[in-house]
Amino acid sequence: MRITFPHMGNSHIAISSLLRELGLDVVVPPPCTRRTLELGARYSPEFVCLPLKLNLGNMLEALEKGADTVLMAGGWGPCRFGYYAQIERDILEDLGHSFQMIIIEAPDSNILQLIKQVRNLGIKVSWRQLYSAMRMAWAKLKAIDYLEERMHYWLPRAINKIQVEKTISLGFKRIDRCSEQENIPRILEDVEQQLSLLPAATAPAPLRIGLVGEIYTILEPFANYNIENQLGRLGSEVVRTVYMSQWVNDHLFGGYLSASSLQNILKYADPYLKSWVGGHGRETVASTVQFAHGDVDGVIQVAPLTCMPEIVAQAVLNKVQEVEGIPVMTMYFDEHAGEAGIITRLEAFLDMIRWKNAEMGKISYG
Amino acid sequence: MLDKINNILGSDLTTDSAWAGYCNRKNHVALEGQKIKQKSGPRVGIPRALFYYHFFPQWKRFFENLGWEVQVSPPTNKAIANEGIAEAVSEACFPVKVHYGHSLYLSRQGVDLIFAPRLISIERRSYICPKFMGIPDMLRAQIKSLPPLFDISIDLSQGSRHLNRQLRQWALETGLSPHQVEQAWQQAERETDYLNSICRAGFRLGEAIRIWEGHPMAKKGPAALNIGVLGHCYTLNDSFVNLNLFGRLQEMGVNAVTVEMADPDLVHKAADQLPKRVFWTVGRDLVGGALVYDRDPAIDGIIYMTCFGCGPDSMVAKVIERRMKKPFMLLTVDEHSGEAGLITRLEAFCDMLRRRRDRVEDNISPHGKFSYSH
Ligand code: SF4
Numbered sequence: 001m002r003i004t005f006p007h008m009g010n011s012h013i014a015i016s017s018l019l020r021e022l023g024l025d026v027v028v029p030p031p032c033t034r035r036t037l038e039l040g041a042r043y044s045p046e047f048v049c050l051p052l053k054l055n056l057g058n059m060l061e062a063l064e065k066g067a068d069t070v071l072m073a074g075g076w077g078p079c080r081f082g083y084y085a086q087i088e089r090d091i092l093e094d095l096g097h098s099f100q101m102i103i104i105e106a107p108d109s110n111i112l113q114l115i116k117q118v119r120n121l122g123i124k125v126s127w128r129q130l131y132s133a134m135r136m137a138w139a140k141l142k143a144i145d146y147l148e149e150r151m152h153y154w155l156p157r158a159i160n161k162i163q164v165e166k167t168i169s170l171g172f173k174r175i176d177r178c179s180e181q182e183n184i185p186r187i188l189e190d191v192e193q194q195l196s197l198l199p200a201a202t203a204p205a206p207l208r209i210g211l212v213g214e215i216y217t218i219l220e221p222f223a224n225y226n227i228e229n230q231l232g233r234l235g236s237e238v239v240r241t242v243y244m245s246q247w248v249n250d251h252l253f254g255g256y257l258s259a260s261s262l263q264n265i266l267k268y269a270d271p272y273l274k275s276w277v278g279g280h281g282r283e284t285v286a287s288t289v290q291f292a293h294g295d296v297d298g299v300i301q302v303a304p305l306t307c308m309p310e311i312v313a314q315a316v317l318n319k320v321q322e323v324e325g326i327p328v329m330t331m332y333f334d335e336h337a338g339e340a341g342i343i344t345r346l347e348a349f350l351d352m353i354r355w356k357n358a359e360m361g362k363i364s365y366g
Numbered sequence: 367m368l369d370k371i372n373n374i375l376g377s378d379l380t381t382d383s384a385w386a387g388y389c390n391r392k393n394h395v396a397l398e399g400q401k402i403k404q405k406s407g408p409r410v411g412i413p414r415a416l417f418y419y420h421f422f423p424q425w426k427r428f429f430e431n432l433g434w435e436v437q438v439s440p441p442t443n444k445a446i447a448n449e450g451i452a453e454a455v456s457e458a459c460f461p462v463k464v465h466y467g468h469s470l471y472l473s474r475q476g477v478d479l480i481f482a483p484r485l486i487s488i489e490r491r492s493y494i495c496p497k498f499m500g501i502p503d504m505l506r507a508q509i510k511s512l513p514p515l516f517d518i519s520i521d522l523s524q525g526s527r528h529l530n531r532q533l534r535q536w537a538l539e540t541g542l543s544p545h546q547v548e549q550a551w552q553q554a555e556r557e558t559d560y561l562n563s564i565c566r567a568g569f570r571l572g573e574a575i576r577i578w579e580g581h582p583m584a585k586k587g588p589a590a591l592n593i594g595v596l597g598h599c600y601t602l603n604d605s606f607v608n609l610n611l612f613g614r615l616q617e618m619g620v621n622a623v624t625v626e627m628a629d630p631d632l633v634h635k636a637a638d639q640l641p642k643r644v645f646w647t648v649g650r651d652l653v654g655g656a657l658v659y660d661r662d663p664a665i666d667g668i669i670y671m672t673c674f675g676c677g678p679d680s681m682v683a684k685v686i687e688r689r690m691k692k693p694f695m696l697l698t699v700d701e702h703s704g705e706a707g708l709i710t711r712l713e714a715f716c717d718m719l720r721r722r723r724d725r726v727e728d729n730i731s732p733h734g735k736f737s738y739s740h
Binding site for chain 1: 400454457458491492499502508519640641674678696705
């Protein structure tokens with residue numbers, strides 16, 4: 001069995017570590033590129049959302065590399081993601097690929113189902129092995145969250161932005177290669193130390209931009225045209241409430257590893273959106289309100305074009321923006337978006353915030 | 367939902383005498399309704415959009431049981447649609463924009479309340495669409511001069527307790543007797559069962575509502591060409607949105623059938639053949655309906671009409687398309703679609719069906735897949 005799974009940002013570091021520790025032969029799909037998207041879009045239904053197309057592209061490229069088993073998450077709606085795996089399997093079968101698909105249907109099943117299937121294939125996995133594999137994967141997830149957070153911090157501050165990006169991506173590589181859990185903290189310390197040695201502008205403080213929206217689009221730089229780096233290079237610090245560890249915990253580990261931290265912020269959405277609307281629609285509204293109450297200067301909502309929960313959230317954010325007095329910009333992405341247009345929109349948004357802040361006597365630079 | 371209706375449904379309206387008796391009784395009920403109207407209480411507006419087509423009789427009866435007057439917005443027209451398009455977020459699907467338009471219309475009519483329920487789920491572990499879950503909040507966030515909304519959450523996956531609690535709460539806020547309100551709702555629920563039984567006699571939801579309102583209608587029979595038409599009720603029953611699809615089909619000599627006319631048990635059984643349950647209520651019925659039509663020798667072809675930007679349909683259409691052996695056509699409409707393009711495609715499709723049927727009658731294999739999408 002040669003197992004693969006679709007990308008979502010840096011999650012492959014933790015997921016491949018988990019699968020490898022379980023003794024499986026893992027095929028990590030090549031990183032998302034234009035080709036991935038073109039392949040995925042060519043074989044997907046025209047009007048499905050972008051993550052499905054990218055997933056499918058990853059799967060196709062991994063099958064080319066010799067994978068024969070695809071691991072995929074499921075779900076029970078109303079967001080389309082819950083039915084992705086079904087459609088993807090249909091398409092791959094129709095294209096004549098022979099493979100098997102293992103679907104983890106949270107909350108009905110979790111990583112334990114995977115173990116059962118693995119055992120059925122005659123591969124021995126002990127409980128101890130599982131326990132240590134999960135601990136290692138969790139530690140790597142936390143490391144991913146940490147590195148991303150440090151990048152948000154240093155990119156707007158450091159003068160040499162390219163150096164920050166290089167240092168961070170080297171950090172990711174080291175975490176990926178690391179096979180002893182004890183070494184993870186040292187790697188992180190190392191990275192942070194290198195970053196803190198880079199010359200940085202000291203004042204005034206960068207703009208703080210909250211990033212909210214559909215989780216895949218937030219976490220996969222290829223799906224958001226690298227928005228976090230773009231914002232950082234333009235001198236603003238990205239703030240998020242959703243992190244990789246949460247998603248993996250909720251979807252693959254059945255929520256066992258930690259309680260979802262998003263639960264406590266949902267109350268912020270109450271005055272504007274009284275119901276769960278699937279996906280992360282309510283979290284988007286809640287985070288925006290929370291940001292408005294805190295020291296965030298503006299919020300950017302990102303989502304795949306036609307994403308239903310985020311369209312509901314977008315309509316509601318109109319009001320949030322007005323009542324809470326926080327600038328909000330919504331960006332939808334599909335395979336037809338262009339990077340230049342996106343940078344222009346980001347620049348205009350940041351300029352608008354600086355003006356607004358200047359009017360209110362707040363100083364910031366960029 | 368259909369299961370429940372089927373259980374409750376004692377009588378079968380498929381025989382003609384039962385049908386005639388039914389029409390008479392409905393006329394009588396409609397007259398009674400008018401009497402209540404005279405001693406008018408507050409006036410509630412019901413937008414003729416989204417799940418109006420599934421639940422209007424029930425909602426109307428509920429308010430009338432309370433002595434309220436009910437005002438429905440007129441059938442969608444250009445003005446209503448344009449207003450909705452202007453106010454709603456541009457990424458929303460056409461039916462949601464149309465709903466905005468109807469709500470705006472009603473808010474200008476001086477109604478005391480607009481009925482905008484939050485439909486979360488009408489069967490266990492299934493949803494309609496995230497937009498149905500957020501409609502009241504979307505309206506409130508974007509329409510300035512909106513009268514109060516009656517935004518009760520309908521979530522049958524939580525059982526009827528949840529609903530009753532909200533009804534009692536609403537009663538207290540409105541100064542009505544909680545018991546009376548709960549009873550009014552329970553009594554009104556029967557209307558949905560009636561409506562569905564009319565559909566089972568061969569009428570689309572929109573037609574069934576007209577019949578329920580007391581306008582008898584002749585039953586249609588099979589024609590030279592019989593086509594199964596799939597789509598959401600608010601697309602198929604709003605001739606502005608669907609560009610008069612059914613009128614056109616009729617002109618072309620086609621008998622069009624829709625899923626609400628089929629036996630819900632058959633539809634559900636067919637849908638259950640999929641490896642994973644489709645968790646969108648409408649999508650599941652459409653998959654089931656398509657599979658039933660595909661096997662039904664009386665059906666010549668299948669048309670699926672979807673609205674541009676519809677999330678669930680983008681998936682469901684794929685699930686259906688790959689499983690169809692009969693000719694299948696996917697039509698995507700939005701606020702910019704024109705009737706001319708639609709007619710051309712319908713004509714081409716019908717011609718093809720006729721040729722194919724003639725061939726079949728010449729004993730050539732009926733199998734072979736054709737799909738046509740725009
Ligand atoms: S089901 Fe489709 S058409 Fe209906 S509200 Fe949702 S997205 Fe719009």
